[in-house]
Amino acid sequence: MKTKAYCEWLEGVGRLTRKQRTAVLVQLNAAESREAIVSELESGHLRPCPHCQSGRLGRWGRQSGLQRFRCRDCGKCFNALTGTPLARLRHKERWFDYSQALIEGLTVRKAAERCGVAKTTSFRWRHRFLTEVAGLKATGLTGIVEADETYFPLSFKGSRQLPRPPHRRGHAAHQRGTGDGQVPVLVLRDRHGTTTDFKLTAATQAEEAAIIGRVVAADAVLCTDGGASLKGAARQAGIAHRALNLSAGIRVLAGVYHIQNVNAYDSRLKTWMRRFHGVATKYLDNYLGWRRGLERWGEQITPGVILQAAVGRCVPFQLLTQT
Structure with missing residues (x-):
């Protein structure tokens, strides 16, 4: 806006009605918030071309408030969101x-009310924001590592094609443990607080051994409740194993070997999940990653951290991994 036009607009502000002034403030606040988010996404980060990974780039104007770049090798254009789960989303x-709603663990409807968007938009945003977060898992657990299986009801919530007759009035899982109506999740946690989890197709020795051998250090000690599958998985992976005899009331061995940390984590996870009144099994990985991130970031979590994690540029990623 030119100076003369700006001065004329400014002189007219005093003649605005209260409703009009409120509308102007809403627009100004939205513009300020949009600029802050763009600054957060573009701050100190110039990534290579997402199409060919070339670093020979040139600025190519702006679009949707974001700086565009053009690759001098492949000729394609991109911005800070290209190739990320947040690409093409509106209302930045x-x-x-x-x-902030994700940090507080709000439901889809409450998050929609806070942000002034439709509940379908809120649902879409939730899983776009959590796509990259779900992949932030610890890659090396050391020392004493506790392992346990926890179970979630198999759910086709939101699906239009069901492999079984629909439950018209809701349905509770009547079979505990490893029934067909349950989805097993293997949770591993060491004494540093480093946590990782995996949704399993079945709680079998072969599937668990592959995971344990990949994420647990060779010189670590694995503590379990003595279940046959985890015991066999530890042996197959070549990891030292300490099994507790819970049925005999033995919950601690040698004063240090127990599974109280992982059990406490499972309890917090399930308590937190209750607010969603059941989650679809196909989205379970996103919710597991959501809770895992909240626990590990702790007081360091901010909306900026969530935003960076959503686009795959999580600065405090080392907090999720112990080396």
């Missing part, structure tokens, strides 16, 4: 509010 000025 509300992303900080939505990130």
Whole structure:
């Protein structure tokens, strides 16, 4: 806006009605929030071309408030969101509010009310924001590592094609443990607080051994409740194993070997999940990653951290991994 036009607009502000002034403030706040989010996404980061990984780039104007770049090798254009789960999403000025809603663990409807969007938009944003977060898992657990299986009801919530007759009035899982109506999740946690989890197709020795051998250090000691599958998995992976005899009341061995930390984590996870009144099994990995991130970031979590994690540029990623 030119100076003369700006001065004329400013002189007219005093003649605005209260409703009009409120509308102007809403627009100004939205613009300020949008600029803050763009600054967060573009701050100190110039990634290579997402199409050919070339570093020979040139600025190529702006679009949707974001700086565009053109690759001098492949000739394709991109911005800070190209190739990320947040690409092509609108209403950037509300992303900080939505990130805060994720930090607080709000439901889809409550997050939609806070951000002033439709509940379908809130649902779409939730799983776009959590796509990259779900992949932030610890890659090396050391020392004393506790392992346990926890179970979630198999759910086709939101699906239009069901492999079974629909439950018209809701349905509770009547079979505990490893029934067909349960989805097993293997949770591993060491004494540093480093946690990782894996949704399993079945709680079998072969599937668990592959995971344990990949994420547990060779010189670590694995503590379990003595279940046959985890015991065999530890042996197959070549990891030292300490099994507790819970049925005999033995919950601690040698004063240090127990599974109280992983059991406490399972309890917090399930308590936190109750607010969603059941989650679809196909989205379970996203919710596991969501809770895992909240626990590990702790007081360091901010909307900016959530936003960076959502686009795959999580600065405090080392907090999720012990070396």
